[in-house]
Amino acid sequence: MSQPVPLTSLLRESAVRTLMVEQAAIGALIGKLDAGFDQACQLILACTGRVVVTGMGKSGHIAGKIAATLASTGTPAFFVHPGEASHGDLGMITRGDVVLALSNSGETSEVTALLPLLKRMGAPLVSMTGRPGSTLAQHADAHLDSGVEREACPLDLAPTSSTTAALALGDALAVALLEARGFTAEDFALSHPGGSLGKRLLLRVKDLMHAGSRLPQVPLGSPLRDALLEITRQGLGFTCVVDQEGRLAGVYTDGDLRRTLDQHHDLRNLNVEDVMTRPGKRISPDLLAAEAVRIMEDNRITALAVVDQHEHPVGALHMHDLLASGVI
Template sequence: MSQSSNLIRSAQRTIRLELKAVEGLLVHIDADFVRACEMILASKGRVVVVGMGKSSHVGNKIAATLASTGTMAFFVHPAEASHGDMGMIAKDDIILAISNSGMTSEIVTLLPLIKRLGIKLISLSGNQESMLTKAAEVNLNVRVAYEACPLNLAPTSSTTTALVMGDALAVALLEARGFTAQDFAFLHPGGTLGRSLLLKVENVMHSGNELPHVRLGTLLRDALIEMTCKSLGMTVIIDANGRLAGVFTDGDLRRSLDRHIDIHTAIVDAVMTPHGKTAHAEMLVTEALKIMEEYKISALVVVNSDNCPIGVLNMHDLLRAGVL
């Protein structure tokens, strides 16, 4: 058998073993899981995640996921906790200790102090008879029959199940808190999702002197000059009261040329698109994007409550804002 075949078989075996391990978690989403969630929801403090070795990497990720989904959490390395970092943990906090064996010495060393301080402890372990699980108020069982490692030594299936259990905990808490997409955006203001959920049309639209506009009755050639000067590929048409009468775009220009309209003598009223699709300044850019996608247009006129144009938003603005 070729080396390529062996590599593929090995990878597939690993995935199957880890899938089986994750499926095995379903029976452990039980009363203990509910109790762990209720403890965290009732807590006035934070969730302090601890773990050694590979569990420290998993713990960091679980803490980050909890923190970004509405549960105050952070990671403390248990070895550092024994050398001063226990001072970071308050009485109202809850410790979530990750150890597949439940016998990790650096965590076991902390157990008497955790009990002495009266800090509540949740264990995430595969050993129900370990010192850690017996010391904890509740254990989230992540037991696996075999590691995906063929030597049954390297943490593979066990770290995967620990990570998945952490995600299950975070999502259950998220839903119990009624955590919304808007809440998520406030915790992720620098990301694409945050920008798309927080950014409003008024933050990215062209307004003031950047807004291309002409009045009804304007010669088409003058409307084209306005479009060229403002470089947005369109101009707004307003009536005598300053309200939106229509828009004239590059697409309208092409259609006008197909109709053999004389751009020097025609007035813009005859070739504009009446009214046109609009947005409001306080609208989220994601809502404006939906309108543009639904009607297959590349620009929206932004109007106020009196239907007077106050800005223009186009696809290039959304690209620059990082929404697309």
């Protein structure tokens, strides 16, 4: 008598089938890209207003995500519910806007009902449907084909592959527009100031460094004892060592102290330049704090001297500052 297949195996098999069907649906989109995609991009790039994204049901949820992605990547956009549009929200759309309408069938009544109004208004229409011959596709200024061979749903009913394909095609549109606009990481951060991503992209070294009386430094020729007192006083785990012109000659760190203790039995007659690290890692105050993280990680250090264009120390940055600010 054969053993029953464990339920967990059947569940995973179902998940694998779903992912494979949806993977194939996304891959098939590549062959569907045509001049309509170029036309859609050109219409949006020429738009003096915003991209108004609309869709009903599951397509509406995907439309909302596409609008959010466009807005965060340099293309002002928002979602309008097609049912509400017919009851007053159409006033949100202006002649200078471009409308991006999603409908897998291309015959969704709430969406096609907007066609005469959009034509009268003169707002360009980009459609995203699974049927190039549908009403919505035929009346659009540009059409994006998001059609799939079948849904991942075993009944071929629930929107699964079709919504995944539409979502991926929306991402492709947003990224193409992003690249065409020359959108940068700093532009992206400006629309994400509250999150850790924004902090990594917006904060600069000068925003976090310790400066003025909080800058640890001793001159060349100082007894090692003075350098240790300066490290203790400032609590940053290191001190800058400057030459007669005030330029950074090196640094002395907690790690240097451990090496000094290992190599020297008598510390009383040592000067800081005898045991300091030359020339010492440094960074400009105008660089992004994320660059400071990279330097620290690459060199396995926890602090950096911040210097101006003349190599004069103007600040000190510790890994704790980066952690506290959310850059890491």
